[in-house]
Amino acid sequence: xxxxxxxxxxxxxxxxxxxxxxxxxxxxxxxxxxxxxxxxxxxxxxxxxxxxxxxxxxxxxxxxxxxxxxxxxxxxxxxxxxxxxxxxxxxxxxxxxxxxxxxxxxxxxxxxxxxxxxxxxxxxxxxxxxxxxxxxxxxxxxxxxxxxxxxxxxxxxxxxxxxxxxxxxxxxxxxxxxxxxxxxxxxxxxxxxxxxxxxxxxxxxxxxxxxxxxxxxxxxxxxxxxxxxxxx
Amino acid sequence: xxxxxxxxxxxxxxxxxxxxxxxxxxxxxxxxxxxxxxxxxxxxxxxxxxxxxxxxxxxxxxxxxxxxxxxxxxxxxxxxxxxxxxxxxxxxxxxxxxxxxxxxxxxxxxxxxxxxxxxxxxxxxxxxxxxxxxxxxxxxxxxxxxxxxxxxxxxxxxxxxxxxxxxxxxxxxxxxxxxxxxxxxxxxxxxxxxxxxxxxxxxxxxxxxxxxxxxxxxxxxxxxxxxxxxxxxxxxxxxxxxxxxxxxxxxxxxxxxxxxxxxxxxx
Numbered sequence: 445x446x447x448x449x450x451x452x453x454x455x456x457x458x459x460x461x462x463x464x465x466x467x468x469x470x471x472x473x474x475x476x477x478x479x480x481x482x483x484x485x486x487x488x489x490x491x492x493x494x495x496x497x498x499x500x501x502x503x504x505x506x507x508x509x510x511x512x513x514x515x516x517x518x519x520x521x522x523x524x525x526x527x528x529x530x531x532x533x534x535x536x537x538x539x540x541x542x543x544x545x546x547x548x549x550x551x552x553x554x555x556x557x558x559x560x561x562x563x564x565x566x567x568x569x570x571x572x573x574x575x576x577x578x579x580x581x582x583x584x585x586x587x588x589x590x591x592x593x594x595x596x597x598x599x600x601x602x603x604x605x606x607x608x609x610x611x612x613x614x615x616x617x618x619x620x621x622x623x624x625x626x627x628x629x630x631x632x633x634x635x636x637x638x639x640x641x642x643x644x645x646x647x648x649x650x651x652x653x654x655x656x657x658x659x660x661x662x663x664x665x666x667x668x669x670x671x672x673x674x675x676x
Numbered sequence: 677x678x679x680x681x682x683x684x685x686x687x688x689x690x691x692x693x694x695x696x697x698x699x700x701x702x703x704x705x706x707x708x709x710x711x712x713x714x715x716x717x718x719x720x721x722x723x724x725x726x727x728x729x730x731x732x733x734x735x736x737x738x739x740x741x742x743x744x745x746x747x748x749x750x751x752x753x754x755x756x757x758x759x760x761x762x763x764x765x766x767x768x769x770x771x772x773x774x775x776x777x778x779x780x781x782x783x784x785x786x787x788x789x790x791x792x793x794x795x796x797x798x799x800x801x802x803x804x805x806x807x808x809x810x811x812x813x814x815x816x817x818x819x820x821x822x823x824x825x826x827x828x829x830x831x832x833x834x835x836x837x838x839x840x841x842x843x844x845x846x847x848x849x850x851x852x853x854x855x856x857x858x859x860x861x862x863x864x865x866x867x868x869x870x871x872x873x874x875x876x877x878x879x880x881x882x883x884x885x886x887x888x889x890x891x892x893x894x895x896x897x898x899x900x901x902x903x904x905x906x907x908x909x910x911x912x913x914x915x916x917x918x919x920x921x922x923x924x925x926x927x928x929x930x931x932x933x934x935x936x937x938x939x940x941x942x943x
C-alpha cells in the first residue's frame with residue numbers, strides 16, 4: 445500500500461500552547477483510519493495542517509509526497525467540522541460549484557445521495573436545518589473520487605439516526621483505493637468501520653495500531669482502550 | 677480555474693450590489709417622474725407630493741452614497757467571509773493558488789467598482805435629460821479633458837492614465853485585503869488587528885509621501901511661473917505620486933500573499 449500522508453516531527457504551537465507535538469506518522473491508502481482523542485488533543489489541528497489551512501510551526505507534512513498545495517488539494521476531500529459552504533447558494537448551485545472545481549467529483553453520485561435524503565435541490569443552503577446542512581456537506585465531500593478523505597468530526601453534534609446515515613454514506617461512497625481519516629471522540633459509533641486507530645493525547649501520538657491488533661493482542665475494544673488511555 | 681473563481685466571486689458581490697444599483701437608478705427615474713407630474717410652484721404644491729418627492733430624493737441620495745461605500749464594504753466582507761471565516765475551510769481547500777484567490781477577488785471587485793461608476797452616471801440621466809442640452813455637457817467634458825491633458829498629462833500621459841486606472845480599481849482593494857489578512861494574525865482581535873493595520877498603512881504611506889513631497893517641492897518651485905514648466909512639473913508630480921502608490925500596493929499585495937501562504941491561521 446502506498447503512503448498518502450507523512451508527518452515528520454510535525455509541531456504546531458499557538459503561543460505557549462502546543463497543539464501538535466513532534467508527530468511522526470505515515471498513513472497508507474486503502475484504510476479507514478480513526479483519529480481519536482478527547483477535545484483539545486490536536487485532531488483538528490492535524491487535519492487542518494493536512495489541508496493547508498494551518499502552517500506547521502516546525503516539522504514537515506507531505507500529502508502524496510508533496511507539501512500541502514494545489515496538487516494535494518486536488519486529491520484530498522475535506523469535510524470540516526463546521527458548515528463551510530456559501531450559505532446563500534442553492535444546493536444545485538453547490539453541486540455545480542463542486543463540479544467546476546473538482547475534476548474527481550461525481551455529480552450523479554451526489555444527486556442520487558441528495559435524492560435519497562429527499563432534499564430539494566432548489567432549496568437555499570441556509571434554509572436547511574443544521575443536520576441537513578451537515579449531510580449536504582458530507583454528500584459533496586463523499587461524491588468525490590479522492591485519494592484522501594479527511595472527515596473532521598463528521599458525527600459530532602448529530603442525533604444517533606443521523607450518525608448511522610453519515611457512517612453509512614461514508615462506507616458506501618468512499619473510494620476503496622483511498623485513505624479515509626475520520627476524526628472523532630465518539631469511538632463506539634465508528635469502531636466497527638475502522639481499520640486503524642490513532643490515539644492523540646495532548647498533541648502526541650500515543651497509539652497507532654490496527655483495530656484487529658488492538659482486539660487480538662490487548663483483548664479490548666478500541667472504545668475500552670480509549671477509556672483506559674484517556675481516563676481522567 | 678481563475679475564471680471559475682471570478683464567476684463565484686462576482687456572484688457573491690452582485691447579489692448585494694445589483695439591487696443597490698437598481699434602487700439607485702429606479703429612485704432617479706421615480707424622482708424625475710414625480711418632478712414632472714407635480715409642479716412645485718409654491719402656492720399649488722401638494723404636501724403629500726412634497727413628502728413623496730422628499731422620500732424618493734432621500735432614497736436616491738442614500739443609494740448614491742451607498743454606491744460609493746457599500747461596494748467597498750461588500751468587497752471587504754466578501755474577502756473576509758471567503759478566506760478568513762468558516763467559508764475559508766471550503767475556499768482555501770480548493771485546488772487553486774493563493775494568487776488566484778487574490779487576483780479573482782481583485783478582478784471581481786474591479787468589475788463591481790466599474791459597474792457602480794456606470795450606475796452612478798446612468799442615475800444622473802433621468803434627472804438631467806431634457807434639462808441640460810447634450811452639446812453643453814459634451815463641451816464641458818471636452819474642456820475639462822483639455823485642461824487635464826494640457827497641465828496634468830503633458831508628459832507620460834498614457835502611463836499616468838494606465839497607472840491611475842490601476843490605482844483606482846485595485847489599490848484600495850489591495851489595502852483592504854492587506855489589512856484584513858494582517859488582522860487575522862491576532863487570533864482573538866481580528867477586527868482590531870485589521871483596523872491597526874489600516875492605521876499603520878495610513879501613517880507609513882503618508883509619512884513617506886510627505887517626506888518625498890517636501891524634498892520634491894523645493895526643486896519644483898524653480899521656474900513655476902512658466903506655464904510649460906508648470907505643466908511639466910504637475911505631470912511629474914502626478915506620475916511620481918501614482919508610481920509611489922503603485923509600489924506601496926505592490927508591497928502590500930506581496931505581504932498579503934506571504935501571510936496567506938505562511939501564516940494562515942483561520943479559526
